[in-house]
Amino acid sequence: MIGESHPIQIRSMDPWQARMLVADRYRHGPLLLAGDAAHQNPPWGGFGANTGIGDAVDLGWKLAAALRGWAGPRAARLVRARTASDRASGRSPRRNTTLQVLTGELARPELVDDGEAGTRARLRGAEAIP
Numbered sequence: 001m002i003g004e005s006h007p008i009q010i011r012s013m014d015p016w017q018a019r020m021l022v023a024d025r026y027r028h029g030p031l032l033l034a035g036d037a038a039h040q041n042p043p044w045g046g047f048g049a050n051t052g053i054g055d056a057v058d059l060g061w062k063l064a065a066a067l068r069g070w071a072g073p074r075a076a077r078l079v080r081a082r083t084a085s086d087r088a089s090g091r092s093p094r095r096n097t098t099l100q101v102l103t104g105e106l107a108r109p110e111l112v113d114d115g116e117a118g119t120r121a122r123l124r125g126a127e128a129i130p
Helices: 044-068 077-089 116-128
Strands: none
Touching (some): 044 077
């Protein structure tokens, strides 16, 4: 990815898979879900962090409203999390264009070549960028 060969030593591996999951509900009795317990998004686009921060803010005022007795039983957080997941995954018409840029075309070592292979690699990379 850096354009040059460097020796590396792999000390351990932890398999990882991008997740696009949203809980069916965010509340069951007194139990409230937020953050990764409520939704998981792939890291590109910042949707996971932004949705988690939104959860914290939203949950804060809803807890205060519940403690003061004027909170309703429904929450809009679930809809927002599903929208964020759809955008991050590319399922939404307003998809995350970052998803398109994270391609193998931008990690080819030929990108730095001066010859014809480099020219072709750069053209393929340019086509991958919206």
